[in-house]
Amino acid sequence: MPSPMGGGDGEPVMLAFLNARPDRYWIEAFAAERDAFKSEHRLSDLRLDSRGLVVTGPSGQLRSLTAHLRNFVHRVSRISLQRRVLERLTPGTSTGPGSAEHEAARRDIDLVSRMPAVAIILEEVSRATGMRFATVARVSDTRWTACAVYDTIDFGLRAGQDLALETTICNEIRKHGQTVVFNHASTHPLFACHPTPALYGFESYISVPIYLADGRFFGTLCAVDPQPRELDPATIQVLEDYARAIGVELDQASRHAVHGPAR
Structure with a gap:
């Protein structure tokens, strides 16, 4: 202080x-x-x-x-x-698990970049929540990567950039698979003592898991803001619908990338 x-x-x-x-x-x-x-x-x-x-x-x-x-x-x-x-992620060699994870992340970033609906969804997420930073994040057991970003507060994170996985709430969501939301971290019974809001400087937060059609966890749809924001159940439901829509779009985009356009 x-x-x-x-x-x-x-x-x-x-x-x-x-x-x-x-x-x-x-x-x-x-x-x-x-x-x-x-x-x-x-x-x-x-x-x-x-x-x-x-x-x-x-x-x-x-x-x-x-x-x-x-x-x-x-x-x-x-x-x-x-x-x-x-x-940590700069590969020393061109082979091995780290290199494979790096290439998988690059493919997913490229996949999301080819989905125009994502940019529209992120802007709508920001409007609906009042939170001025929103992102689709790819979250694996070793890496957190921003795939698409909507930022009107200069949060300082761009598509393709990583955060340390262990510092993110999304890593916890990867494990339990539930939406996490709080309106005011400083007064919240759990998140007032959680290190992540203090580290990144936000008070309001929502993160919704994104799943693919086969049940695999892809990542999260997140929004944050340095100021408190009141999210009602209807708004939370809207974001969960958006996360499902992104999962469907990811499946379609992935099939298109592998098989090419339908003839």
């Missing part, structure tokens, strides 16, 4: 405590994003020390900085996770 302090040179200082000690991925991402954030908010300094982030600047700037600084930390965390995943 940010707290004001007095700087040694008389200029006001804000200290933002981090939940964990930054690793090299976080530090690299912070270094890449720091100058742009300093410039945007007219800060004198922004640095890491043993306690967290130390921000120096005019008192008026610091008073209005809390929400922006929280979003900055979330953005750096997302970038650092993506760097970690990219390093």
